Amino acid sequence: MEKGRYAPSPSGRMHLGNLMCTLLAWLSARAQGGQVVLRIEDLDVARCPRAYADLLEQDLNWLGLGWDEGGSTGGPDGSYYQSERSHIYQEYYDRLAEMGLVYPCFCSRSQLHAASAPHRSDGQVLYAGTCRGLAPAEVAERSRQRPPAWRVQVPDRTVAFTDGHMGPYAENLAADCGDFLLRRADGVFAYQLAVVVDDALMGVTQVVRGADLLTSTPRQLWLYETLGLPAPKFYHLPLLLAPDGRRLSKRDGDVSLEQLAARYTPAEIIGRLAFAAGLQEEPAPRTPEQLLPDFDWAKVPKEDICLPAGLF
Ligand code: GLU
Numbered sequence: 001m002e003k004g005r006y007a008p009s010p011s012g013r014m015h016l017g018n019l020m021c022t023l024l025a026w027l028s029a030r031a032q033g034g035q036v037v038l039r040i041e042d043l044d045v046a047r048c049p050r051a052y053a054d055l056l057e058q059d060l061n062w063l064g065l066g067w068d069e070g071g072s073t074g075g076p077d078g079s080y081y082q083s084e085r086s087h088i089y090q091e092y093y094d095r096l097a098e099m100g101l102v103y104p105c106f107c108s109r110s111q112l113h114a115a116s117a118p119h120r121s122d123g124q125v126l127y128a129g130t131c132r133g134l135a136p137a138e139v140a141e142r143s144r145q146r147p148p149a150w151r152v153q154v155p156d157r158t159v160a161f162t163d164g165h166m167g168p169y170a171e172n173l174a175a176d177c178g179d180f181l182l183r184r185a186d187g188v189f190a191y192q193l194a195v196v197v198d199d200a201l202m203g204v205t206q207v208v209r210g211a212d213l214l215t216s217t218p219r220q221l222w223l224y225e226t227l228g229l230p231a232p233k234f235y236h237l238p239l240l241l242a243p244d245g246r247r248l249s250k251r252d253g254d255v256s257l258e259q260l261a262a263r264y265t266p267a268e269i270i271g272r273l274a275f276a277a278g279l280q281e282e283p284a285p286r287t288p289e290q291l292l293p294d295f296d297w298a299k300v301p302k303e304d305i306c307l308p309a310g311l312f
Pocket of ligand 1: 007008009195210213
């Protein structure tokens with residue numbers, strides 16, 4: 001059975017970009033007769049208080065985007081809140097450590113972002129491997145001064161895959177990704193590890209998410225393989241832009257669900273979003289169920305989607 005998922009990090013009310021992703025995840029799983037898991041990605045608990053997760057559940061229910069397991073509904077996989085799953089991440093982290101792939105990193109923010117630091121294609125800093133191979137005595141000495149973060153050493157290998165929507169994508173882990181963080185200095189596990197462990201243990205077979213995470217996928221596929229976990233199929237969605245081409249952001253006053261809910265019915269919001277995503281020809285009101293029979297990934301554009309002016 002197909003299993004999709006919503007994996008929100010609720011640090012506020014949902015905006016249109018989150019909604020588009022949620023709608024597509026629901027449609028893609030349901031169109032294949034599948035179920036949907038709701039996993040709350042609140043690793044950063046200070047930014048993602050439970051109240052926002054609860055509000056998100058209310059919003060999803062109001063919109064008709066229900067889920068089968070997870071969130072406060074619970075299910076067979078223990079807690080569906082990442083903040084309560086550290087003991088599970090620890091197990092998989094330990095496996096990587098036993099393989100000799102994990103090392104402490106003492107680099108400060110400013111060292112990592114030095115002007116000379118190489119950059120990846122997604123604009124992030126490529127870690128230069130500065131702390132790889134530090135002598136044990138040096139590690140002990142530096143650990144006394146401050147706790148390290150922990151990185152995983154990636155091989156010089158190209159990971160290629162075919163995205164269900166975007167098509168073929170490949171990255172050389174050493175050159176394009178670099179050794180990445182598994183655990184922050186404050187002990188919080190990194191998204192890259194948690195997302196892989198959770199999607200595998202929760203039996204997720206398809207991941208629908210924004211194209212901003214396309215570049216994270218090769219390293220996640222490598223983690224699945226290295227940990228001997230089954231990898232899902234990936235569908236990356238184009239980003240949703242404001243009518244003037246800006247990235248949507250709350251700071252710029254882009255509509256959150258709070259404002260939308262005051263102006264539109266759920267079916268009006270879903271219908272307009274479906275229109276913007278190429279799933280129907282008119283912005284007519286639709287429930288998610290009404291969109292199911294004609295749902296087809298081929299209708300969704302691959303390039304960024306600019307919201308038509310005046311649509312919302
Ligand atoms: N929690 C992430 C976010 O809200 C999504 C991660 C994923 O879909 O893999 O951006």
